[in-house]
Amino acid sequence: MPFKATFSKLTGRLSAPDNGSWEVHDRALEMQRNGEDVILLCVGDPDFRTPEPIIDNAVSYLRVGRTHYSPALGEIKLRRAIADLETQSSPHVCAVEEVAVFPGATAAVHAVMTCLLDAGDEVVIPEPMYVGYTSIMRAVDARVIAVPLDVKAEFALDVEAVKAEFTAATRVLFLNTPGNPTGSIIPAAQLRDLGEFCRQRNVWLVCDEVYSMFTYDGGHRSARASVEHLDNVVMVDGLSKSHAMSGWRVGWVVAPPNLIERLACYAQTTLFGCPQFIQDASAFALENDQVYVEQMRVEYRERRDFVLGQLEDIPHIRGFRPRAGMFIMCDVSATGLSGNDFAARLLDAEGVSVVPGEAFGPSAQSCVRLGLAQNKAVLKRACQRLSRFCETL
Numbered sequence: 001m002p003f004k005a006t007f008s009k010l011t012g013r014l015s016a017p018d019n020g021s022w023e024v025h026d027r028a029l030e031m032q033r034n035g036e037d038v039i040l041l042c043v044g045d046p047d048f049r050t051p052e053p054i055i056d057n058a059v060s061y062l063r064v065g066r067t068h069y070s071p072a073l074g075e076i077k078l079r080r081a082i083a084d085l086e087t088q089s090s091p092h093v094c095a096v097e098e099v100a101v102f103p104g105a106t107a108a109v110h111a112v113m114t115c116l117l118d119a120g121d122e123v124v125i126p127e128p129m130y131v132g133y134t135s136i137m138r139a140v141d142a143r144v145i146a147v148p149l150d151v152k153a154e155f156a157l158d159v160e161a162v163k164a165e166f167t168a169a170t171r172v173l174f175l176n177t178p179g180n181p182t183g184s185i186i187p188a189a190q191l192r193d194l195g196e197f198c199r200q201r202n203v204w205l206v207c208d209e210v211y212s213m214f215t216y217d218g219g220h221r222s223a224r225a226s227v228e229h230l231d232n233v234v235m236v237d238g239l240s241k242s243h244a245m246s247g248w249r250v251g252w253v254v255a256p257p258n259l260i261e262r263l264a265c266y267a268q269t270t271l272f273g274c275p276q277f278i279q280d281a282s283a284f285a286l287e288n289d290q291v292y293v294e295q296m297r298v299e300y301r302e303r304r305d306f307v308l309g310q311l312e313d314i315p316h317i318r319g320f321r322p323r324a325g326m327f328i329m330c331d332v333s334a335t336g337l338s339g340n341d342f343a344a345r346l347l348d349a350e351g352v353s354v355v356p357g358e359a360f361g362p363s364a365q366s367c368v369r370l371g372l373a374q375n376k377a378v379l380k381r382a383c384q385r386l387s388r389f390c391e392t393l
């Protein structure tokens with residue numbers, strides 16, 4: 001008799017088919033492998049190299065033997081650097097005891113949700129939302145209550161619509177500001193209002209702020225900085241985007257000490273610490289980043305302005321001006337095509353890959369998302385091809 005393999009329900013949930021929105025991306029990669037001239041505007045991985053001083057710093061720590069186990073919640077030096085950063089940008093002082101380090105924001109969000117949610121608990125999330133959230137919520141078997149945002153209002157958060165979705169089963173309100181894919185920033189007053197609303201209902205407010213350092217029209221104010229009380233507020237951030245360190249896997253959680261204690265048990269069980277030399281270099285990165293983060297921010301802003309300028313002359317496309325982040329959402333409904341069809345046909349006709357809005361939720365199905373993680377020369381060629389394609393519609 002052959003062995004009959006059985007697997008957990010968790011793996012079944014995680015391997016459930018997605019909505020096919022990554023088909024264009026997968027096909028673009030395949031075309032590129034086959035030597036075709038494809039421009040990838042679908043990726044959210046910074047095209048910049050990790051700044052040289054950070055690399056040198058990591059290598060120096062590798063050389064002195066920082067290659068052993070580290071505390072489950074992270075090295076004190078890095079936790080302190082994160083706490084200091086948080087204190088600088090908020091009226092609330094942040095203590096080291098409120099910080100936990102994880103290998104990336106994705107792992108951090110998963111850890112937080114594992115510690116806060118049981119199967120069937122409800123998480124309210126505005127949509128379109130970052131694609132990674134869906135599988136995390138599947139992993140913890142939570143019920144996602146998606147709050148559609150209005151394309152016509154450029155996806156501005158409707159606070160009353162969010163509040164209206166709260167039920168007795170709501171445990172978490174999950175926000176993302178600055179947002180992927182929309183590039184919008186949730187105003188501090190709204191964060192404050194929602195933080196208090198959650199608190200009164202014993203609901204956690206969890207906020208993913210990984211694009212906090214790339215704002216273009218006005219600064220970012222975090223959920224923690226916006227609220228009066230911190231006992232139900234959790235912030236997630238990381239170095240993937242801000243420091244072009246996506247492959248280093250560095251993220252963190254800032255949360256009340258009672259949640260940090262739970263996260264410690266979780267991290268001890270599942271991770272057993274993050275690499276020492278990477279944490280050393282991450283602390284160095286946070287303490288010495290004034291110049292290079294600003295250079296990348298300025299470059300992204302220039303790219304945004306360049307692409308928005310080009311889009312103005314392209315028929316049937318409306319680009320929304322992102323106030324932050326690395327993406328531009330475009331409404332393509334005037335072409336008569338859905339975002340899915342537009343993306344598929346653009347790839348076939350011109351070899352440019354963009355993400356159909358539906359990947360982020362049904363309310364963005366008339367949109368596609370353009371990424372800014374390409375240099376200006378590439379973006380210029382991409383816009384020329386986009387223009388040629390739209391002329392034919």
Ligand SMILES: Cc1ncc(COP(=O)(O)O)c(C=O)c1O
Pocket residue numbers: 044103104105106107130132176179180208210238239240246250251
């Ligand atoms: C909103 C958002 N959160 C989290 C992540 C993932 O971050 P990390 O690389 O730190 O896991 C991304 C990556 O695209 C993102 O857009």
